[in-house]
Amino acid sequence: MALLASTSLLLAGLYLRTTSSVQISETPSQAAGHPPVFTLPPSADRGKNILPNIKDPKAIDPQTVCPGYKASNLQDTKDGFTADLDLAGPACNVYGTDVEHLALSVEFQGDDRVHVEIRPRYITPGNETWFLLPEELVPRPSARQAYTPGPNDLTVSWSNDPSFSFTVKRGAIGDTLFSTEGKRLVYEDQFIEFISTLPEDYNLYGLGEVIHGFRLGNNLTRTLFAADVADTIDANIYGSHPVYLDTRYFTVDESGKLTYVANAKDMAAKYVSYTHGVFLRNAHAQEILLQSSGITWRTTGGSIDLYFYSGPKAEDVIRSYQQSTTGLPAMQRYWTLGFHQCRWGYDSWAVLQEVVDNFAKFEIPVETVWCESHSSAPRMGRNDPVRFGYEEGARFLAQLHANHQHYVPIVDSAIYAPNPENPGDAYPPYDRGVEANAFMMNPDGSIYYGAVWPGYTVFPDWVGAVLNGSGAIDWWIDELSRWSEKVAFDGLWIDMSEVASFCVGSCGTGNLTLNPVHPPFGLPGEAGNLVLQYPEGFELTNSSEAVSASSALSTQEAASPTTASPTSSFYRTTPTPGVRNVDWPPYAINNIHGDLAVHAVSPNATHHGGYLEYDFHNMFGHQILNATYRALLKIHEGKRPFIIGRSTFAGSGKWAGHWGGDNAALWAYMYFSIPQALSFSLFGVPMFGVDTCGFGGNSNYELCSRWMQLSAFFPFYRNHNILGAIPQEPYVWASVIDATKTAMRIRYALLPYLYTLMARASLEGSTVMRALAWEFPDEPWLADADRQFMLGRAIMVTPCLEQGASTVRGVFPGVGDGGKKTVWYDWYTGKAVTDEIKPGQNVTIEAPLGHIPVYLRGGSVVPVQGPGMTTTESRRNPWGLIVALDREGFAEGELYLDDGESLEPAAVTWVQFTATNTSITAVPQGDYVDNNTFGNATVMGLAKGPVRMWLNRRVLDHANWQYDQDRAVLLLYGLNHLFPQGAWTDKWEINWE
Template identity: 70%
Template sequence: MAIFVSASFVLFTALVPAWTTAGQGLPALTQTAPASTTVTQAAEFTVPASADVGMNIIPNILDPQAVDPQHVCPGYKASNVQQSDAGFTADLQLNGPACNVYGNDIEDLTLLVQFQADDRLHIQIQPRYIGTENRTWFLLPEELVPRPSDGSYAQAALRKLDVTWSNDPSFSIAVKRKDTGDVLFTTEGKSLVFEDQFIEFGSSLPENYNLYGLGEVIHGFRLGNNVTRTLFAADVGDNPDANIYGSHPIYLDTRYFTTDESGELSYAANPTDKGANYTSYTHGVFLRNAHAQEVLLQPSGITWRTLGGIIDLYVYSGPKAEDVTKAYQHSAVGLPAMQQYWTFGYHQCRWGYQNWTELQDVVDNFAKFDIPLETIWTDIDYMKKYRDFDNDPDRYPYDEGAQFLSKLHANGQHYVPIVDSAIYAPNPDNPLDAYAPYDRGLDANAFVLNPDGSVYYGAVWPGYTVFPDWIGAVLNGSGAINWWINELVIWSKLVAFDGIWIDMSEVSSFCVGSCGSGNLTLNPVHPPFDLPGEAGNLVLDYPEGFNLTNSSEASTASSMLYTQTATAAAPSSTTTESYFRTTPTPGARNINWPPYAINNFNGDLGVHAISPNATHHGGYLEYDFHNLFGHQILNATYHGLLAVFEGKRPFIIGRSTFAGSGKWAGHWGGDNASKWSYMFFSIPQALSFSLFGIPMFGVDTCGFNGNTDLELCSRWMQLSAFFPFYRNHNVLSANSQEPYVWEAVASASKTAMHIRYSILPYMYTLFALANKDGDTVMRALAWEFPNEPWLADADRQFMLGGAIMVTPCLTQGASTVNGVFPGVGDGTVWYDWYDFGPVTGVKAGDNVTIDAPLGHIPVYLRGGYVIPTQDPGLTTAASRKNPWGLIVALDKNGNASGQLYLDDGESLVPSETTWVQFSATHGSSLAIIPQGNFVDSNPLGNVTILGVPSAPASVKVNGKQLGSAAWTYSAEKQFLNLSDLSDGGLSSGAWGSKSIITWS
């Protein structure tokens, strides 16, 4: 969690030490406490706010003194071009005097172009000579981020892409799509800049281009052409357009074309004609580079800048978005982890559950109000003074917890605690402050170091802390991963958790440099800001929808606020701010303050993070690996949970992610706010993580920071019910926002949860397909309906799989919502979830007004799909014991298909699985074909067939006619409902053998 307060709120005690700049080039601050001072809890030292202030940096893109590399750098010339069956290689030499604008120019480069598959092209540019001392300046180790396989190399005739190059006026390369002749990526007109701390390359793009991805960012789904995307993991909260937690250097580019009478394709820059026939093509571009990066999206095209590494570029031809995402996952980042069935239930959390008793009260209240609850979570409240793997002995004692968790598990429910990414360093002068995980970590050489080889001490929630060295563990064999696994195993014997929530993993530190070095005798110390609830620091802000005129108290508070604001001193406009800038150092890199300043939200790269010159075992620098801390802690935690739960799928939700994190964990959207805009932003954020291969995604429902209200929480609880990860979570000292707090929210939640728990078999099947094939779970309308360009920026609606469309109300005070029904121009049929009736009278691209009173979320079923369902219970365990159902949504031709995946819901490698295929044809029959060895004894209790134009004369199941009481037909809504299939032998073991249902 990220908490930001004004410096005026920070408390300073009598123990404020003297601060001096540390030696040896460390960006560290050293404290000296008075010798006579005894550190006690009552006299806790507070880290000064100044400890987290770095150099005053101005981002290059905002700096009027910044030099444009394209104006001063000469580019390169290619020579010694060597063709092969796989592609070609070349040498690149500087095409003039070195510019050394933001680093030291590399004079000699090598180019490698490989056609790795018929739909994948690899372009690699790296220094020709790389010594052992600077290898990781440039080359990203495959042990950390695997390289896409070279494959078997596509034969020229099968390649979907063409590559050309030129030396006029300097080296450039262009990638074209064979089918269209469209240039997908070209560096023509831009000089290649390749320095030891700065690389720049780019491509022109067509007018009004549609790019998606380049996360993590709070932004609309379509990025637009006036955006600078910074990829640098930061603990900063959900600030729109800023760099936040994750780094995903991949984008999708969708282009629309029209076809003339001769069959020629023409790019459609402004495709608004709803009557035209459009064809779309989507390709993807992935830069395998983990350094700090910026991507400039401008009307003329895209410019990529990175503070190190190489150009390791992969172009995926598509031509559909799903083709790109599947190829990206299969070749580059791995397939998403399969989740346990219970993880798709509803999760409740908050920062502020004070003890096991309060947790039990929350669990009991969900049962009292008949609201499903699968998992209860605890934030850092459970910890002993915010220390990982150590419970507070008074509020969360182990013996009481064992009783609570035993009862919870007996009810089929689960528990997930938070684990932070820094480890407390105990006070060496206080024997009572002993902390075994730290001691064992020291013995294992598990922690990040200073350049001089001493341990690096930052500051996080518990005080001065150390940071596990995942990079050194993977590359050098130091002990961080094995130590972490061991700590999880030890703690699991005291606390029977079911999954782990990883936080603060960017990695966050509340001071610049190794500020704890020489100061551990001050521990435990307080963060450099008040926590919510301390010293009157309460979350008193009114909910966004609160009407000030309706309350005299609110009016009084408001008038006081305005009075105070009016009398506040205006800032001086006469001062000129100075900024810290550096220039390249010949033969060396400026690690802490590189010459090119990215647009980092925190400014200085060492602010609120461990310093760039922090050193990993083996001599590797944080500068080169910062964006991978969160990625690798998920790796370590995954293997830790494999040790805790042998043979079971680990359940992990993490904050900081990188390309490939989805093979280990899911992600939540971070520290959002209780505002309508953040509810909207949750949709494009989720769609982006589908693109990144991390489908287990959700946000803090009803908002984390601030106070929510009845209307916002009602709408949000219903929206999040259709996200894979469904959790409500809010900040310490804010108003409680469990759904039972308001009667209307409880009612709205139960309505949406009834749908969610009914379609859990469908959602679980979507995840099985994601894990097996790389399918997406939440999908953009533009992906499912690629020939409708008016959907290019549609991010207020979304698809759950291919069958379900959700159209939430995202506007305060509204009782309707506008939405489109894609595909109707081509005959797609849509059905209302609630009454099963078809949507009629809608034209292609129409923006339709849909009734959405508070408590109702519009949900539609797409014709052509069979959706497996199950009667919902209050837990997933209860639901899995209930009868099955099928919703058969026929398309305009009377056909539909679908599938269902069955296993035990938890095994890492299930020994028994079953796939059930459903196929409805000719508007008169449904075939059910199971294949596998998983045995399920539940009956098929209900089948509803939508789009049946007239009442059938008879209904048969496996050749046996059902009695008239076993089925009904709605002439108004044109659906057939089979409510008793026992005569057809489906009263138990619905999927035990092939079955057929006919109606005529």
């Protein structure tokens, strides 16, 4: 049934960028006889038909019409130089208004970092944030030391031939890292373009968030504009990280001369590599075009605020990027490294209890249960009184916590706006937020009302809170604190934070009495929108049932309404000098939703202080993590906040972890989880994981078995799937139970090692999940290796990623390094596996269902503990060591110990391990007391068995050790009684001869 638009809706046209008639439509719950209620029509979330510039053959190329700039007035400074840049000809005003006068600043901020900034020389009061990203939102890196040229220093030069350009080189070898020579700088109020050449067949990584292989290749456009969307391949999704690594391989001749080699694959050649990094400190919508000739960077505002990191190793760049620029990653509580179980559809405390009970029944560890349905329409700070009542919840959570398990609920980023004419619809968090001036506004200062899951919603104004002192952050802290008094949650899950809205413009303005109860699209599992998809590849072994499923799906699709195809008429604007068009910028980025206001808060939404959403869209998800971190510091005083967020920006890792978003139950997405995780290692967000077994669609036992084993080696380990799909908890299939237990035993044994890696990341910016190319930088054939990965330096994982396969192909890096070549050991047998393997060789590895190949790198000492059903139980078990000797009979490692939860631990201990082919030594330093005993050790790669052993000169009974000649493995066990005060109270040494 359709009605004419109400007068109030017509008056709201000031804020609606596209208007459509209001309609009354039936949701599934009303179809059974209930009165109809207002539902936003699908047209409410449609904007202008935008053709992205990169897809428009008629789009103007700025390089052909813009004059560039000329540099003058060069001035040396203490750490660099400055210059004036002036437009070199008539303004082109191609996608905005040209800025005629610019200022160049070059600052050497350390021996490994240089800052190149180009900004307007004169900024009119009121338009600062058009160009300058406020330091209050994203701190500016500064010089950390006096600059002294070194062997790996960077140099910056400039030229006016034929127009201004600049070049960054690596001084040690003269390699040009970045050069705009021969290209014109374009600098307008809504468009900036600068171009750098790159070497042939370059290796770039980063520029996220994107679903893509780890190595980006030279035929890709990366759009950076936060979007509420499923994990669409090669499209803009949730986060904005304008940073990349560039790795280059060189051959070395007898004189030491280096020669760059493209697509280097000669296994007999000797290579060295150099990696540098580039970060653009800019939060505006961006596009980065990777083409064979180089990289083109375009933004819709802001400044050129570039930072170059010299490396020369990837780890050096990543560490410098985090230490100097984004901030170090947040240290996680120990329990967060356990297994997490979630589902969209756990609709009561009783259901959650059943899930917890089933894990216990099948003896599968579960650390944390997550809830996505704690209210009928997701409302921050309010539980559904029937399904998630507070009293019942208190009993459930008390028992959960007594079992050393945890609970994390979802918090959506939009806040429900109640019907002002219905007293029963009162929502105090909204009222308190209005009083605190906590919400974004329309241009006239009235509140901006979008629509998300609860219905009409408002959006916290983080930008106004930080820059103008409005009340969003204090209000947010207070509201989450109030909720925590009713629900004893242990962490928070921040969703929809791009920020999403299901209508274009302020569609709720004047219409709050018509609050919609259903989004303008069908939900999974509803009538007419059932998830009938059979698992990928189902027809391979179940052909008759696949035919039935296909028939049912065809019938469903035939009965479903279709939407009209988009018109071929595209909306295009031209710039008006001196006026910004923030709603439809003259340069149209390749946004997955087209119009910038579709499925998002409109660009003309206004923050307190007059700032526009156009300039800060990519910051919402970043700043809600900041506010939530501050809230949890108050709620769990002295404890480390645990937050998993969806939309992120450069530096979000210092507050939160991230999950990979709405992926699909497809084999391809299991593979994509690896390059996605490696990219977030680069971005400084080590606490990363994906929706294991897939979020959208139906999984099956084979895919879920493989995925549960793969994700066991990711820092954040969570199973999660969509409403309406078949269940995929690991206890659903017998084979998945077995596969999960196998992998979890390894993960939980490795928790001390993983926790130590997380501590190092938090303290100094090292990585946890690592690309093979980072650990073995002189092997160019690893440049695009993203089907294997390292966990720290000691563990290599080679998962099976193909349906129906029982083997996997993998490489063993380092085996060609002359007499010092790396040795790898099978985790399960302890036997060396690489004696006959050649450099770069793809080896066929047995990987039957239920087995994930895991290898230990020679030269490593890995601390372990006996696995338990929870991390608390695991932490109470005896200690052990796994020693993997290198070719010279040496290994080393470390262990970090603290209370596992304090923001600033009162006591910590580091234990350093060294081992040889005749000894193991442990040297603790610190004051954290751990009373667990030391029980066992495994030494791999010991060519000869001992005849006598002793601990601190005390001879060990032969019953405490055994040597396996076939595997060259020494086993020590039953040592607990020798460590009555604990394993790490004093230095100890085990020797043998």
